[in-house]
Amino acid sequence: MAKVPVQFTLNGSEKAEFVDSGTTLLHALRDKIGDTSPKGGCHQGTCGACSVIIDGELRLSCLTVAETCSGADIRTTSGLAEAGVLHPLQRAFLDAFATQCGFCTPGMIMAAKVLLDHTPNPSREDVIEALSGNICRCTGYEPIIEAVLTTARANSQNAA
Amino acid sequence: MALALQTFSAVRDANAALKAPGTRYLGGGTLVVRAANEGDVSVTGLVRSTDPTLSGITVAGGKVRIGASVTMAAIARHPELAALSKAARAVGGPAIRNMATVGGNLFAPAPYGDFAVVLLALDATVGTDDGELPIEDFLARRDGSRAIVTSVAFALPRAENFRFLKVSRVKPKGVSVLSIAAVLEQAGDGTVSSARIALGCMADRPMRARAAEKALIGSRLDQDGVAAALAAAGEGTSPITDPIASAWYRAEVLPVHLGRLLLT
Ligand SMILES: Cc1cc2nc3c(=O)[nH]c(=O)nc-3n(C[C@H](O)[C@H](O)[C@H](O)COP(=O)(O)OP(=O)(O)OC[C@H]3O[C@@H](n4cnc5c(N)ncnc54)[C@H](O)[C@@H]3O)c2cc1C
Ligand code: FES
Ligand code: FES
Numbered sequence: 001m002a003k004v005p006v007q008f009t010l011n012g013s014e015k016a017e018f019v020d021s022g023t024t025l026l027h028a029l030r031d032k033i034g035d036t037s038p039k040g041g042c043h044q045g046t047c048g049a050c051s052v053i054i055d056g057e058l059r060l061s062c063l064t065v066a067e068t069c070s071g072a073d074i075r076t077t078s079g080l081a082e083a084g085v086l087h088p089l090q091r092a093f094l095d096a097f098a099t100q101c102g103f104c105t106p107g108m109i110m111a112a113k114v115l116l117d118h119t120p121n122p123s124r125e126d127v128i129e130a131l132s133g134n135i136c137r138c139t140g141y142e143p144i145i146e147a148v149l150t151t152a153r154a155n156s157q158n159a160a
Numbered sequence: 161m162a163l164a165l166q167t168f169s170a171v172r173d174a175n176a177a178l179k180a181p182g183t184r185y186l187g188g189g190t191l192v193v194r195a196a197n198e199g200d201v202s203v204t205g206l207v208r209s210t211d212p213t214l215s216g217i218t219v220a221g222g223k224v225r226i227g228a229s230v231t232m233a234a235i236a237r238h239p240e241l242a243a244l245s246k247a248a249r250a251v252g253g254p255a256i257r258n259m260a261t262v263g264g265n266l267f268a269p270a271p272y273g274d275f276a277v278v279l280l281a282l283d284a285t286v287g288t289d290d291g292e293l294p295i296e297d298f299l300a301r302r303d304g305s306r307a308i309v310t311s312v313a314f315a316l317p318r319a320e321n322f323r324f325l326k327v328s329r330v331k332p333k334g335v336s337v338l339s340i341a342a343v344l345e346q347a348g349d350g351t352v353s354s355a356r357i358a359l360g361c362m363a364d365r366p367m368r369a370r371a372a373e374k375a376l377i378g379s380r381l382d383q384d385g386v387a388a389a390l391a392a393a394g395e396g397t398s399p400i401t402d403p404i405a406s407a408w409y410r411a412e413v414l415p416v417h418l419g420r421l422l423l424t
Contacts, residue, residue: 002164022163022206024193043197045190045256057233057258063193064259065165065186065206111254132333133253 008072010035011079019066026050026061029076037078037106041135048134051107052076058114058133077106080113088151089113096147100138107134112148121156124149163196165206171289174209175308183207185308187264188231190256191272214263214310217241225287225313228263232275235262243319247278247341250326253333263309266295267302270361270400271335274326277366280358281322281341284314299365317343325421326360327413329404336361337405338414340421344381352376352385357418361410362397371395372418386422390415 003018006028017032026043029035029052041049043062050062053075080087089109092098099105108131115122115130122130127148136144165186168174178185182204184192196203214229219240226235235241236248236257251260251274265275266286279295286298288307295312298305323342328334339360347353355376357369371392379385399410 004165022165022196024197044194045252048253048255051255058255059258060190060255062197063189065189065193067165067167068186068208114254129332130254133255 004067006066006070008069008074010074011076021067023066024062025052025059025064025066025069025074028066029061029074035076035078037076039103039106041103046135047104047107048111049104049107051110051134053110053114056114056117058111060133075110075113077109080109087113088154089116089147092147092151092154093144096143096150098139098143098147104134104136104138108136108144112151115148116152116155120152120159122148122152163203163206165208168207168209169211171209171211171214171308171310174207175289177207178306178308180205185263187229187261188259190252190260191264191268209308211310219316222316223313224316225311226262227311228287228309229261232257232260232262232265235275240316243317243322244278244324247275247324247326250274250324250339256333262312266298266309266312270364271337271402271404273366274336274339274360277339277358277360278324278341279312279314280366280368281343281356282314282317283343283356284312287311287313296368302365321345323421323424325417327417335404338362338399338410338417340418342421344376344422346381350380351378352381359397359414361405362394362399362414364400367397369393369395369397369418376422381422383423386419389422390419393418 002021004021006019007016015033019028026038026040029038038052038061039049041047045060045063050060051058052061054072089112111131111134119126127145166177184203186206186208214227216227217230217238218225232248232251236245251257265273284295285292286295287310321343326339327337342357345354355373357373358366359369360366372389375388375392393415394411399407401407
Protein backbone atom coordinates (compact mmCIF):
# COMPACT_ATOMS: atom_id res chain seq x y z
CA MET A 1 0.00 0.00 0.00
CA ALA A 2 1.37 3.40 -1.01
CA LYS A 3 2.34 5.68 1.87
CA VAL A 4 1.22 9.24 1.53
CA PRO A 5 2.12 12.32 3.56
CA VAL A 6 -0.59 14.02 5.61
CA GLN A 7 -0.01 17.41 7.15
CA PHE A 8 -2.47 19.33 9.25
CA THR A 9 -2.76 21.39 12.39
CA LEU A 10 -3.96 19.40 15.37
CA ASN A 11 -5.08 21.48 18.34
CA GLY A 12 -2.78 24.25 17.21
CA SER A 13 0.36 22.13 16.54
CA GLU A 14 1.65 21.15 13.11
CA LYS A 15 1.52 17.41 12.46
CA ALA A 16 3.09 15.55 9.56
CA GLU A 17 2.82 11.79 9.11
CA PHE A 18 3.08 9.17 6.43
CA VAL A 19 -0.02 6.97 6.33
CA ASP A 20 -1.35 4.26 4.04
CA SER A 21 -3.33 5.90 1.27
CA GLY A 22 -7.03 5.76 2.13
CA THR A 23 -6.45 5.51 5.89
CA THR A 24 -9.18 7.11 7.95
CA LEU A 25 -8.48 10.20 10.02
CA LEU A 26 -9.56 8.27 13.12
CA HIS A 27 -6.84 5.70 12.50
CA ALA A 28 -4.24 8.38 11.74
CA LEU A 29 -5.07 10.32 14.90
CA ARG A 30 -5.20 7.38 17.28
CA ASP A 31 -2.62 4.97 15.93
CA LYS A 32 -0.12 7.25 14.21
CA ILE A 33 -0.24 10.52 16.09
CA GLY A 34 -1.31 9.14 19.46
CA ASP A 35 -4.32 11.38 20.09
CA THR A 36 -6.71 8.80 21.49
CA SER A 37 -9.44 11.26 22.47
CA PRO A 38 -11.58 10.43 19.38
CA LYS A 39 -13.03 6.97 20.04
CA GLY A 40 -13.70 4.27 17.47
CA GLY A 41 -17.15 2.94 18.28
CA CYS A 42 -19.05 1.79 15.22
CA HIS A 43 -16.80 2.90 12.32
CA GLN A 44 -20.12 3.33 10.50
CA GLY A 45 -21.03 6.95 11.14
CA THR A 46 -23.79 6.09 13.57
CA CYS A 47 -22.36 6.58 17.09
CA GLY A 48 -20.52 9.90 16.86
CA ALA A 49 -17.78 8.77 19.29
CA CYS A 50 -15.12 9.67 16.70
CA SER A 51 -16.43 13.23 16.15
CA VAL A 52 -13.77 15.89 15.63
CA ILE A 53 -13.91 19.50 14.46
CA ILE A 54 -12.36 20.10 11.05
CA ASP A 55 -12.09 23.72 9.89
CA GLY A 56 -14.81 24.65 12.35
CA GLU A 57 -17.26 21.91 11.32
CA LEU A 58 -18.22 18.73 13.14
CA ARG A 59 -17.09 15.65 11.19
CA LEU A 60 -16.83 11.93 11.74
CA SER A 61 -13.17 10.95 11.70
CA CYS A 62 -14.05 7.28 11.04
CA LEU A 63 -15.53 8.20 7.64
CA THR A 64 -12.97 10.86 6.73
CA VAL A 65 -10.00 9.86 4.59
CA ALA A 66 -6.93 11.34 6.32
CA GLU A 67 -5.35 12.62 3.09
CA THR A 68 -8.36 14.84 2.40
CA CYS A 69 -7.46 16.83 5.55
CA SER A 70 -4.18 18.22 4.23
CA GLY A 71 -3.83 21.80 5.40
CA ALA A 72 -6.88 21.52 7.66
CA ASP A 73 -7.32 22.80 11.20
CA ILE A 74 -8.35 19.82 13.33
CA ARG A 75 -9.57 20.06 16.90
CA THR A 76 -10.09 17.17 19.28
CA THR A 77 -11.14 16.98 22.90
CA SER A 78 -7.57 16.40 24.02
CA GLY A 79 -6.74 19.95 22.95
CA LEU A 80 -9.43 21.68 24.98
CA ALA A 81 -7.84 22.01 28.39
CA GLU A 82 -5.51 24.98 28.71
CA ALA A 83 -2.54 24.99 31.10
CA GLY A 84 -4.04 22.06 32.97
CA VAL A 85 -7.42 23.77 33.43
CA LEU A 86 -10.36 21.90 31.97
CA HIS A 87 -12.50 23.59 29.31
CA PRO A 88 -15.88 24.73 30.73
CA LEU A 89 -17.64 21.95 28.79
CA GLN A 90 -15.32 19.33 30.26
CA ARG A 91 -15.88 20.75 33.74
CA ALA A 92 -19.66 20.80 33.24
CA PHE A 93 -19.71 17.19 32.01
CA LEU A 94 -17.91 16.12 35.18
CA ASP A 95 -20.00 18.28 37.49
CA ALA A 96 -23.33 17.22 35.94
CA PHE A 97 -22.44 13.49 35.97
CA ALA A 98 -22.81 13.61 32.19
CA THR A 99 -19.98 11.11 31.92
CA GLN A 100 -20.30 7.50 33.03
CA CYS A 101 -18.13 5.07 31.07
CA GLY A 102 -16.86 8.11 29.18
CA PHE A 103 -16.73 6.45 25.79
CA CYS A 104 -19.11 8.89 24.13
CA THR A 105 -17.84 11.92 26.05
CA PRO A 106 -15.16 13.29 23.70
CA GLY A 107 -17.56 13.07 20.73
CA MET A 108 -20.35 14.67 22.73
CA ILE A 109 -18.04 17.47 23.82
CA MET A 110 -16.93 18.14 20.23
CA ALA A 111 -20.56 18.25 19.07
CA ALA A 112 -21.44 20.57 21.97
CA LYS A 113 -18.42 22.78 21.28
CA VAL A 114 -19.35 23.52 17.65
CA LEU A 115 -22.88 24.25 18.78
CA LEU A 116 -21.73 26.78 21.41
CA ASP A 117 -19.17 28.30 19.03
CA HIS A 118 -22.00 29.18 16.61
CA THR A 119 -24.96 29.47 18.99
CA PRO A 120 -23.81 30.76 22.40
CA ASN A 121 -27.36 30.74 23.83
CA PRO A 122 -28.90 27.53 22.50
CA SER A 123 -32.38 26.32 23.32
CA ARG A 124 -32.88 22.83 24.67
CA GLU A 125 -34.05 21.79 21.19
CA ASP A 126 -30.85 23.24 19.67
CA VAL A 127 -28.81 21.08 22.08
CA ILE A 128 -30.81 17.94 21.28
CA GLU A 129 -30.41 18.57 17.56
CA ALA A 130 -26.66 19.25 17.91
CA LEU A 131 -26.13 16.00 19.83
CA SER A 132 -28.46 13.93 17.64
CA GLY A 133 -25.62 12.15 15.85
CA ASN A 134 -24.00 11.01 19.10
CA ILE A 135 -25.06 7.90 20.96
CA CYS A 136 -24.58 7.37 24.72
CA ARG A 137 -25.29 3.95 26.21
CA CYS A 138 -25.01 5.08 29.82
CA THR A 139 -26.40 8.43 30.84
CA GLY A 140 -29.89 8.65 29.37
CA TYR A 141 -28.80 11.96 27.75
CA GLU A 142 -30.48 14.27 30.29
CA PRO A 143 -27.27 15.01 32.24
CA ILE A 144 -25.44 15.64 28.95
CA ILE A 145 -28.07 18.10 27.74
CA GLU A 146 -27.97 19.79 31.14
CA ALA A 147 -24.16 20.05 31.06
CA VAL A 148 -24.28 21.80 27.69
CA LEU A 149 -27.03 24.19 28.79
CA THR A 150 -25.15 24.93 32.04
CA THR A 151 -22.00 25.78 30.08
CA ALA A 152 -24.01 28.08 27.81
CA ARG A 153 -25.61 29.85 30.77
CA ALA A 154 -22.22 30.31 32.46
CA ASN A 155 -20.75 31.68 29.22
CA SER A 156 -23.50 34.21 28.80
CA GLN A 157 -23.11 35.31 32.44
CA ASN A 158 -19.39 35.79 31.91
CA ALA A 159 -20.06 37.76 28.75
CA ALA A 160 -22.65 40.00 30.47
CA MET B 161 -8.99 -1.92 4.90
CA ALA B 162 -7.45 1.21 3.50
CA LEU B 163 -8.29 2.14 -0.09
CA ALA B 164 -5.69 4.03 -2.09
CA LEU B 165 -7.07 7.47 -2.92
CA GLN B 166 -6.22 9.37 -6.07
CA THR B 167 -6.95 13.10 -6.12
CA PHE B 168 -7.26 15.12 -9.34
CA SER B 169 -8.00 18.78 -9.78
CA ALA B 170 -9.73 18.29 -13.16
CA VAL B 171 -12.94 16.24 -13.35
CA ARG B 172 -11.80 14.95 -16.76
CA ASP B 173 -8.70 13.31 -15.24
CA ALA B 174 -10.70 11.87 -12.35
CA ASN B 175 -13.20 10.43 -14.85
CA ALA B 176 -10.34 8.70 -16.68
CA ALA B 177 -8.98 7.22 -13.42
CA LEU B 178 -12.47 6.01 -12.48
CA LYS B 179 -12.45 3.70 -15.51
CA ALA B 180 -10.07 1.35 -13.69
CA PRO B 181 -11.90 -1.68 -12.26
CA GLY B 182 -12.59 -1.58 -8.51
CA THR B 183 -12.45 2.20 -8.25
CA ARG B 184 -15.23 4.36 -6.83
CA TYR B 185 -15.70 8.08 -6.62
CA LEU B 186 -15.29 9.57 -3.12
CA GLY B 187 -17.90 12.19 -2.28
CA GLY B 188 -18.34 12.87 1.42
CA GLY B 189 -17.47 9.24 2.11
CA THR B 190 -20.44 8.60 4.40
CA LEU B 191 -21.44 5.52 2.41
CA VAL B 192 -18.33 4.51 0.54
CA VAL B 193 -15.87 4.73 3.47
CA ARG B 194 -18.49 3.15 5.68
CA ALA B 195 -18.68 0.20 3.27
CA ALA B 196 -14.89 -0.12 3.28
CA ASN B 197 -14.84 -0.06 7.11
CA GLU B 198 -17.40 -2.82 7.05
CA GLY B 199 -15.12 -4.98 4.93
CA ASP B 200 -16.57 -4.46 1.45
CA VAL B 201 -13.72 -5.68 -0.73
CA SER B 202 -15.40 -4.90 -4.06
CA VAL B 203 -13.82 -1.44 -3.90
CA THR B 204 -10.04 -1.29 -4.09
CA GLY B 205 -9.44 2.36 -4.87
CA LEU B 206 -11.03 5.76 -4.50
CA VAL B 207 -10.91 8.72 -6.84
CA ARG B 208 -11.90 12.31 -6.17
CA SER B 209 -11.72 15.69 -7.81
CA THR B 210 -11.08 18.99 -6.06
CA ASP B 211 -12.37 21.09 -8.99
CA PRO B 212 -13.88 24.18 -7.30
CA THR B 213 -16.94 24.15 -9.61
CA LEU B 214 -18.00 20.94 -7.82
CA SER B 215 -18.45 22.94 -4.61
CA GLY B 216 -20.39 25.93 -5.93
CA ILE B 217 -24.05 26.91 -5.60
CA THR B 218 -25.47 29.41 -8.10
CA VAL B 219 -28.98 30.82 -8.05
CA ALA B 220 -29.85 33.09 -10.99
CA GLY B 221 -33.11 33.87 -12.76
CA GLY B 222 -34.98 31.28 -10.71
CA LYS B 223 -32.56 28.54 -11.79
CA VAL B 224 -30.39 26.71 -9.29
CA ARG B 225 -27.17 24.84 -9.96
CA ILE B 226 -25.60 22.90 -7.12
CA GLY B 227 -22.16 21.33 -7.52
CA ALA B 228 -22.02 17.62 -6.72
CA SER B 229 -19.63 18.12 -3.77
CA VAL B 230 -21.92 20.60 -2.01
CA THR B 231 -22.94 19.23 1.38
CA MET B 232 -26.40 19.03 2.91
CA ALA B 233 -25.24 21.53 5.56
CA ALA B 234 -24.27 24.04 2.85
CA ILE B 235 -27.67 23.66 1.15
CA ALA B 236 -29.47 24.00 4.49
CA ARG B 237 -27.77 27.31 5.35
CA HIS B 238 -27.92 28.89 1.86
CA PRO B 239 -30.25 31.90 2.12
CA GLU B 240 -31.66 31.54 -1.39
CA LEU B 241 -32.43 27.84 -0.92
CA ALA B 242 -34.58 28.39 2.17
CA ALA B 243 -37.44 26.45 0.56
CA LEU B 244 -35.24 23.33 0.53
CA SER B 245 -33.52 23.73 3.89
CA LYS B 246 -35.94 21.51 5.80
CA ALA B 247 -35.25 18.69 3.36
CA ALA B 248 -31.46 19.14 3.53
CA ARG B 249 -31.68 19.16 7.35
CA ALA B 250 -33.54 15.84 7.22
CA VAL B 251 -30.37 14.00 6.14
CA GLY B 252 -28.55 12.45 9.12
CA GLY B 253 -27.21 14.26 12.18
CA PRO B 254 -25.05 17.41 12.09
CA ALA B 255 -21.74 15.64 11.32
CA ILE B 256 -23.31 13.58 8.52
CA ARG B 257 -24.79 16.75 6.99
CA ASN B 258 -21.36 18.39 7.03
CA MET B 259 -20.02 15.47 4.97
CA ALA B 260 -22.93 14.09 2.91
CA THR B 261 -22.85 15.52 -0.62
CA VAL B 262 -25.70 16.10 -3.02
CA GLY B 263 -23.87 13.96 -5.61
CA GLY B 264 -23.55 11.05 -3.19
CA ASN B 265 -27.19 11.30 -2.18
CA LEU B 266 -28.19 10.54 -5.78
CA PHE B 267 -26.52 7.15 -5.45
CA ALA B 268 -27.70 6.35 -1.92
CA PRO B 269 -29.91 3.25 -1.82
CA ALA B 270 -33.16 3.29 0.19
CA PRO B 271 -33.68 4.04 3.09
CA TYR B 272 -31.24 6.82 2.18
CA GLY B 273 -31.54 9.33 -0.63
CA ASP B 274 -33.94 11.81 0.99
CA PHE B 275 -32.53 14.73 -0.97
CA ALA B 276 -32.66 12.75 -4.22
CA VAL B 277 -36.39 12.41 -3.58
CA VAL B 278 -36.56 16.21 -3.48
CA LEU B 279 -34.57 16.50 -6.70
CA LEU B 280 -36.92 14.05 -8.39
CA ALA B 281 -39.97 16.09 -7.38
CA LEU B 282 -38.17 19.19 -8.67
CA ASP B 283 -37.59 17.54 -12.06
CA ALA B 284 -33.86 18.23 -11.76
CA THR B 285 -31.27 17.47 -14.37
CA VAL B 286 -28.08 15.66 -13.41
CA GLY B 287 -24.88 17.00 -14.97
CA THR B 288 -21.74 15.12 -15.96
CA ASP B 289 -18.78 16.15 -18.12
CA ASP B 290 -20.72 14.70 -21.06
CA GLY B 291 -23.85 16.78 -20.58
CA GLU B 292 -27.10 16.67 -18.70
CA LEU B 293 -29.61 13.92 -18.07
CA PRO B 294 -33.15 14.08 -16.65
CA ILE B 295 -33.02 12.79 -13.07
CA GLU B 296 -35.44 9.94 -13.79
CA ASP B 297 -33.17 8.56 -16.51
CA PHE B 298 -30.20 9.04 -14.22
CA LEU B 299 -31.83 7.16 -11.34
CA ALA B 300 -32.89 4.31 -13.62
CA ARG B 301 -29.32 3.85 -14.86
CA ARG B 302 -27.30 4.85 -11.83
CA ASP B 303 -26.06 1.37 -10.89
CA GLY B 304 -24.09 1.05 -14.11
CA SER B 305 -23.00 4.70 -14.14
CA ARG B 306 -19.24 5.25 -14.20
CA ALA B 307 -19.26 8.99 -14.89
CA ILE B 308 -18.69 11.58 -12.19
CA VAL B 309 -21.78 13.62 -11.47
CA THR B 310 -20.70 17.27 -11.52
CA SER B 311 -23.92 19.08 -10.63
CA VAL B 312 -27.67 19.07 -10.31
CA ALA B 313 -29.86 21.84 -11.72
CA PHE B 314 -33.53 22.74 -11.31
CA ALA B 315 -35.97 25.62 -11.25
CA LEU B 316 -36.30 26.99 -7.71
CA PRO B 317 -39.84 26.26 -6.53
CA ARG B 318 -41.90 28.94 -4.83
CA ALA B 319 -41.87 28.05 -1.13
CA GLU B 320 -45.65 27.70 -1.06
CA ASN B 321 -45.58 25.19 -3.95
CA PHE B 322 -43.00 22.88 -2.42
CA ARG B 323 -43.71 20.36 0.31
CA PHE B 324 -41.47 17.82 1.98
CA LEU B 325 -42.06 15.25 4.67
CA LYS B 326 -39.69 12.72 6.17
CA VAL B 327 -41.19 10.11 8.47
CA SER B 328 -38.75 8.54 10.89
CA ARG B 329 -39.04 6.71 14.17
CA VAL B 330 -36.10 8.23 16.03
CA LYS B 331 -36.34 12.00 16.19
CA PRO B 332 -34.66 14.19 15.20
CA LYS B 333 -32.32 12.20 12.99
CA GLY B 334 -33.50 8.66 12.36
CA VAL B 335 -33.47 7.24 8.85
CA SER B 336 -36.64 7.27 6.80
CA VAL B 337 -39.68 5.09 7.15
CA LEU B 338 -40.56 7.05 4.04
CA SER B 339 -40.01 10.48 2.59
CA ILE B 340 -42.24 12.45 0.27
CA ALA B 341 -41.54 15.58 -1.76
CA ALA B 342 -44.15 17.37 -3.84
CA VAL B 343 -44.28 20.36 -6.17
CA LEU B 344 -47.91 21.43 -6.55
CA GLU B 345 -49.35 24.30 -8.54
CA GLN B 346 -52.89 25.51 -8.14
CA ALA B 347 -55.09 27.39 -10.59
CA GLY B 348 -56.97 30.56 -9.59
CA ASP B 349 -59.97 28.50 -8.49
CA GLY B 350 -57.83 26.48 -6.07
CA THR B 351 -57.76 23.27 -8.11
CA VAL B 352 -54.43 21.55 -8.68
CA SER B 353 -53.06 22.43 -12.12
CA SER B 354 -49.82 20.47 -11.93
CA ALA B 355 -48.38 17.95 -9.49
CA ARG B 356 -45.08 16.17 -9.16
CA ILE B 357 -44.81 13.80 -6.22
CA ALA B 358 -41.70 11.76 -5.41
CA LEU B 359 -41.45 8.99 -2.85
CA GLY B 360 -38.47 7.62 -0.92
CA CYS B 361 -38.29 4.04 0.50
CA MET B 362 -41.18 2.96 -1.74
CA ALA B 363 -38.69 1.20 -4.03
CA ASP B 364 -34.93 0.66 -3.94
CA ARG B 365 -34.54 4.24 -5.17
CA PRO B 366 -36.67 7.41 -5.34
CA MET B 367 -39.74 7.03 -7.56
CA ARG B 368 -42.61 9.17 -8.84
CA ALA B 369 -46.17 8.61 -7.57
CA ARG B 370 -47.66 9.01 -11.03
CA ALA B 371 -51.13 7.63 -10.30
CA ALA B 372 -51.50 9.97 -7.33
CA GLU B 373 -50.27 12.92 -9.40
CA LYS B 374 -52.82 12.18 -12.11
CA ALA B 375 -55.64 11.85 -9.60
CA LEU B 376 -54.83 15.25 -8.11
CA ILE B 377 -55.08 17.25 -11.32
CA GLY B 378 -58.27 19.30 -11.30
CA SER B 379 -58.98 18.46 -7.64
CA ARG B 380 -58.96 20.68 -4.62
CA LEU B 381 -56.56 20.15 -1.73
CA ASP B 382 -59.27 19.18 0.73
CA GLN B 383 -60.35 15.88 2.25
CA ASP B 384 -62.60 14.90 -0.68
CA GLY B 385 -60.31 16.32 -3.33
CA VAL B 386 -57.27 14.26 -2.29
CA ALA B 387 -59.13 10.99 -1.62
CA ALA B 388 -58.52 9.52 -5.08
CA ALA B 389 -54.84 10.45 -4.95
CA LEU B 390 -54.42 8.76 -1.57
CA ALA B 391 -56.20 5.63 -2.83
CA ALA B 392 -53.81 5.53 -5.81
CA ALA B 393 -50.63 6.44 -3.90
CA GLY B 394 -49.33 2.89 -3.60
CA GLU B 395 -49.68 2.05 -7.28
CA GLY B 396 -46.43 0.78 -8.77
CA THR B 397 -44.57 0.88 -5.45
CA SER B 398 -42.51 -1.95 -4.01
CA PRO B 399 -41.40 -0.67 -0.63
CA ILE B 400 -38.19 -1.84 1.02
CA THR B 401 -38.11 -3.90 4.19
CA ASP B 402 -35.38 -3.00 6.66
CA PRO B 403 -34.93 -2.79 10.45
CA ILE B 404 -36.88 0.49 10.48
CA ALA B 405 -40.06 -0.78 8.81
CA SER B 406 -41.44 -3.63 6.75
CA ALA B 407 -42.71 -3.21 3.20
CA TRP B 408 -46.21 -3.88 4.52
CA TYR B 409 -45.94 -1.11 7.10
CA ARG B 410 -44.55 1.36 4.62
CA ALA B 411 -47.37 0.61 2.18
CA GLU B 412 -49.97 1.01 4.94
CA VAL B 413 -48.75 4.38 6.16
CA LEU B 414 -47.99 5.96 2.77
CA PRO B 415 -51.55 7.26 2.17
CA VAL B 416 -51.72 8.58 5.73
CA HIS B 417 -48.56 10.63 5.38
CA LEU B 418 -49.29 11.71 1.83
CA GLY B 419 -52.66 12.94 3.12
CA ARG B 420 -50.94 14.95 5.86
CA LEU B 421 -48.54 16.46 3.33
CA LEU B 422 -51.30 17.43 0.90
CA LEU B 423 -53.72 18.79 3.50
CA THR B 424 -51.30 21.04 5.42
C1 LIG C 1 -25.25 7.51 10.20
C2 LIG C 1 -25.75 7.84 8.82
C3 LIG C 1 -26.99 8.42 8.68
C4 LIG C 1 -27.47 8.74 7.42
N1 LIG C 1 -28.70 9.32 7.33
C5 LIG C 1 -29.18 9.64 6.10
C6 LIG C 1 -30.44 10.24 5.97
O1 LIG C 1 -31.14 10.52 6.94
N2 LIG C 1 -30.89 10.53 4.72
C7 LIG C 1 -30.16 10.26 3.60
O2 LIG C 1 -30.60 10.56 2.50
N3 LIG C 1 -28.96 9.67 3.70
C8 LIG C 1 -28.44 9.38 4.92
N4 LIG C 1 -27.23 8.76 5.03
C9 LIG C 1 -26.54 8.33 3.82
C10 LIG C 1 -25.53 9.35 3.26
O3 LIG C 1 -24.90 10.07 4.27
C11 LIG C 1 -26.16 10.34 2.30
O4 LIG C 1 -27.02 9.69 1.41
C12 LIG C 1 -25.09 11.15 1.53
O5 LIG C 1 -25.72 12.20 0.81
C13 LIG C 1 -24.21 10.34 0.62
O6 LIG C 1 -23.26 11.25 0.09
P1 LIG C 1 -21.68 11.06 0.23
O7 LIG C 1 -21.08 12.22 -0.49
O8 LIG C 1 -21.26 10.89 1.61
O9 LIG C 1 -21.49 9.71 -0.56
P2 LIG C 1 -20.20 8.79 -0.72
O10 LIG C 1 -20.16 7.80 0.37
O11 LIG C 1 -18.98 9.61 -0.94
O12 LIG C 1 -20.61 8.07 -2.08
C14 LIG C 1 -21.73 7.24 -2.18
C15 LIG C 1 -21.77 6.58 -3.57
O13 LIG C 1 -21.98 7.57 -4.57
C16 LIG C 1 -20.89 7.64 -5.46
N5 LIG C 1 -20.66 9.07 -5.71
C17 LIG C 1 -20.60 10.06 -4.78
N6 LIG C 1 -20.45 11.26 -5.37
C18 LIG C 1 -20.41 11.02 -6.70
C19 LIG C 1 -20.27 11.85 -7.85
N7 LIG C 1 -20.16 13.18 -7.75
N8 LIG C 1 -20.26 11.27 -9.07
C20 LIG C 1 -20.37 9.93 -9.20
N9 LIG C 1 -20.51 9.09 -8.15
C21 LIG C 1 -20.54 9.62 -6.92
C22 LIG C 1 -19.74 6.98 -4.73
O14 LIG C 1 -18.81 6.44 -5.60
C23 LIG C 1 -20.44 5.92 -3.93
O15 LIG C 1 -20.70 4.81 -4.73
C24 LIG C 1 -26.71 8.45 6.28
C25 LIG C 1 -25.46 7.86 6.42
C26 LIG C 1 -24.97 7.56 7.67
C27 LIG C 1 -23.61 6.94 7.80
S1 FES D 1 -16.88 5.48 15.19
FE1 FES D 1 -17.30 7.12 13.87
S2 FES D 1 -19.41 7.39 14.14
FE2 FES D 1 -19.05 5.63 15.34
S1 FES E 1 -21.04 7.70 29.17
FE1 FES E 1 -20.96 5.67 28.48
S2 FES E 1 -21.53 5.85 26.40
FE2 FES E 1 -21.96 7.78 27.19
